[in-house]
Amino acid sequence: MSVSKTVTLPGGAKIPSVGCGTWTVWEAPPGAVCEAVKAAIAEGYRHIDCAWAYANEHEVGEGIEAKIKDGTVARGDLFVTTKLWDTAHRRGAVTEQLKKALVNLKLDYLDLYLIHWPTSLKEGDENFPQDENGKHIFAFHDLLDTWKGMEDAVDAGLAKNIGISNFNSQQVQRVIDGARIKPCNIQIEVNPFFSNVKLIDFCRERGLTVTAYAPFGNPNRPWKKSDDPLLFEQPILKEIAAAKGKTPAQVCLRFLLQRGLAIVPKSVTPSRIKENFQLFDFELSEAEMKQLFSLNRDFRVYEQDITIDHPEYPFKIPF
């Protein structure tokens, strides 16, 4: 099965299907993300996935600026996404934060702006506001009010496309029902341990494209438990990889591409940045796809415990 190098949004814009993830909070020294973005663009990546909450948009911006200045790309060649953080869910705060993000990224528009999570935190300079007991301080904004702020960003020419991330099916439906501009993309966790089939089908039936985050289930996450399953050690994955002359990581990514998803693997390692982009010279058969689907165990690595008591916490229903 051949796969497209782009995923087409309902409005006709195309997301390059392989993007460069940039969430490196705990493992990258200062400067590493900038270097990773430069290496990714040099390698051929044209889609960069960022977020306010990663606190490194300025480094991503430096990397993009360097590759535009050295003539490797023009702004129009790139598809840049960033995400609205939970502390800016008030309608008026949405474009305020976006304008700051654009300064960080050294851009004058975004290709895609996403609401990062449906849960809101107290507005202010702190990304993770806590009370004196260390409990995160919630805010309560109607999702549709936040969505109106996203629509304002389109009207102001600051974002070409808008979407959501980590919403459950009911939240997706609420936004669709109340939207003037429908969400065109949802970014959610998808990897062989978390196939997320029902939510993907639900969103596609309603016209949203889907981006898979944590395509490897982030094997180096600091909160990994000793008995968590290890994706790259799965015999099925290793056997398919050996048969194709590819790595388990490449098989994971190809599996997602063949499902029609955009993907945003993250690496700050030049050899892996290259490896994660070499996905178009092999194919998985239907039988191999089936074997990879069989690895699903509904094992989610991003549970966002800090907002588990928030009324909009998304993971309390099956999908």
Ligand SMILES: NC(=O)c1ccc[n+]([C@@H]2O[C@H](COP(=O)([O-])OP(=O)(O)OC[C@H]3O[C@@H](n4cnc5c(N)ncnc54)[C@H](OP(=O)(O)O)[C@@H]3O)[C@@H](O)[C@H]2O)c1
């Ligand atoms: N919307 C959301 O809420 C959300 C949540 C999570 C993530 N995301 C996005 O999705 C991106 C990817 O997710 P993620 O960063 O959590 O996890 P991931 O891409 O599944 O895994 C990243 C980890 O895998 C390692 N790695 C990368 N390529 C590899 C390869 N070919 N072989 C072996 N190991 C490899 C990386 O190490 P090195 O870097 O050391 O090479 C890093 O430790 C993020 O960066 C972010 O842009 C979005």
